[in-house]
Amino acid sequence: MSDERRNSSDKAKENDEVLQWVTFKLENEVYGINVMQVQEVLRYSEIAPVPGAPLYVLGIINLRGNVVTVIDTRSRFGLESCDVTDNTRVVVIESEKQVIGILVDSVAEVVYLKASEIDDAPNVGNEESAQFIQGVSNREGELLILVDLDKLLSDDEWDELKQF
Amino acid sequence: MAKPLAASKKVMKNYLSELLTDDPVVQERASPEIVNKAKNNAVENKRLETLLKNVNAELEIKEDEVVTQKSVQEPARKRVLVDDSVNRVKVEPLVTHKSGGDYISKTPKTYRQGDFQALFFNVAGLTIAVPLIELGGIHKVEKTTALMGKPDWFKGVMLYRDEKINVVDTALWVMPEKCDEKMKSSLNYQYIIMLSDSAWGLSAENLVDTVVLSQGEVKWLDTPSKRPWLAGLVKDKMCALLDVDALIQLLNDGSGIHQYD
Numbered sequence: 001m002s003d004e005r006r007n008s009s010d011k012a013k014e015n016d017e018v019l020q021w022v023t024f025k026l027e028n029e030v031y032g033i034n035v036m037q038v039q040e041v042l043r044y045s046e047i048a049p050v051p052g053a054p055l056y057v058l059g060i061i062n063l064r065g066n067v068v069t070v071i072d073t074r075s076r077f078g079l080e081s082c083d084v085t086d087n088t089r090v091v092v093i094e095s096e097k098q099v100i101g102i103l104v105d106s107v108a109e110v111v112y113l114k115a116s117e118i119d120d121a122p123n124v125g126n127e128e129s130a131q132f133i134q135g136v137s138n139r140e141g142e143l144l145i146l147v148d149l150d151k152l153l154s155d156d157e158w159d160e161l162k163q164f
Numbered sequence: 165m166a167k168p169l170a171a172s173k174k175v176m177k178n179y180l181s182e183l184l185t186d187d188p189v190v191q192e193r194a195s196p197e198i199v200n201k202a203k204n205n206a207v208e209n210k211r212l213e214t215l216l217k218n219v220n221a222e223l224e225i226k227e228d229e230v231v232t233q234k235s236v237q238e239p240a241r242k243r244v245l246v247d248d249s250v251n252r253v254k255v256e257p258l259v260t261h262k263s264g265g266d267y268i269s270k271t272p273k274t275y276r277q278g279d280f281q282a283l284f285f286n287v288a289g290l291t292i293a294v295p296l297i298e299l300g301g302i303h304k305v306e307k308t309t310a311l312m313g314k315p316d317w318f319k320g321v322m323l324y325r326d327e328k329i330n331v332v333d334t335a336l337w338v339m340p341e342k343c344d345e346k347m348k349s350s351l352n353y354q355y356i357i358m359l360s361d362s363a364w365g366l367s368a369e370n371l372v373d374t375v376v377l378s379q380g381e382v383k384w385l386d387t388p389s390k391r392p393w394l395a396g397l398v399k400d401k402m403c404a405l406l407d408v409d410a411l412i413q414l415l416n417d418g419s420g421i422h423q424y425d
Contacts, residue, residue, distance in 0.1 A: 078313065127314070136309075136311075136321060138326055
């Protein structure tokens with residue numbers, strides 16, 4: 001998380017600010033990303049593979065003349081890949097000053113969460129993917145995992161994406 | 165009276181002038197031996213002066229050397245500092261060990277006096293006991309949400325009445341080496357055994373019983389060991405009695421069972 005965003009997150013907690021989160025599903029779990037980082041949600045369209053691309057890159061799509069790199073979110077989260085369905089979506093996000101797409105099983109809704117309703121995830125596990133979790137929240141009896149998109153990729157990987 | 169006074173004045177004047185012109189008078193009056201002595205003295209003085217100059221020069225050199233030595237000593241001091249830092253680095257593991265020691269150190273337990281009750285539960289054929297006084301509650305297993313990047317033994321987060329329970333896959337934590345795919349698929353967790361007032365819960369397949377144990381029925385492990393989570397062994401059932409506080413600390417630390425092996 002960038003310092004700027006961390007500060008805003010701290011301020012949000014202090015003021016018990018209400019934040020909006022776009023929720024999506026992966027392997028029956030519900031994840032949330034900050035709505036401010038979401039540019040748009042696209043239906044699945046053909047993703048053109050890029051030869052020699054890293055494993056976490058599914059390929060590229062053409063978004064109104066702009067090339068957007070699509071990340072394999074499932075593999076990033078340590079989940080097995082699955083077939084594309086009618087619900088599959090590409091969420092176009094802006095993170096680390098780059099626009100990328102993340103492939104998700106489905107997009108659910110936009111939820112409002114008070115900062116006080118967000119808890120830290122248990123601080124166990126050293127795997128890189130453990131850092132993706134910004135927090136967890138109990139949303140109507142269902143656990144919502146809030147994702148820190150900035151940490152979805154390492155600095156080197158973000159730099160690598162700039163080359164696409 | 166005026167003449168003798170004038171004569172005495174003249175004598176005094178001569179005397180004083182002689183006094184003022186002492187050396188030439190001496191030179192004039194001095195014998196060749198004295199002159200030679202004087203010359204020798206002058207030569208000696210010159211030698212002494214040159215010697216003193218040399219000595220001064222040597223002293224200056226020595227001072228320089230001292231300065232150099234000082235400058236040499238400074239790096240030596242630095243070396244010592246480096247050594248200190250190395251020592252500090254060496255100390256760090258000790259600190260870590262000490263923190264490990266804190267984990268291991270057994271705090272006095274209330275159940276270490278007289279009889280106490282313990283709950284026995286089963287996991288993959290293994291019976292585990294937990295002192296009732298350190299039991300936070302027992303819940304039925306509900307939907308557990310797995311979190312990415314967590315250790316295998318971290319089953320996920322289970323929501324229970326607005327509380328978030330960190331569920332431990334007990335079999336994977338207690339005996340990871342024996343947990344093959346076959347065992348994993350055969351596990352049928354039904355209960356969550358809450359550890360004290362923490363957010364941690366152990367998955368259990370079956371609840372066996374609650375039994376009153378006397379102190380003599382347990383082989384206590386009071387000395388620091390590699391297994392801080394183990395309070396003792398129940399002799400009759402030959403099963404582990406958990407040290408709940410130590411186990412909570414290990415789980416909070418994200419440590420597996422073999423952390424201290």
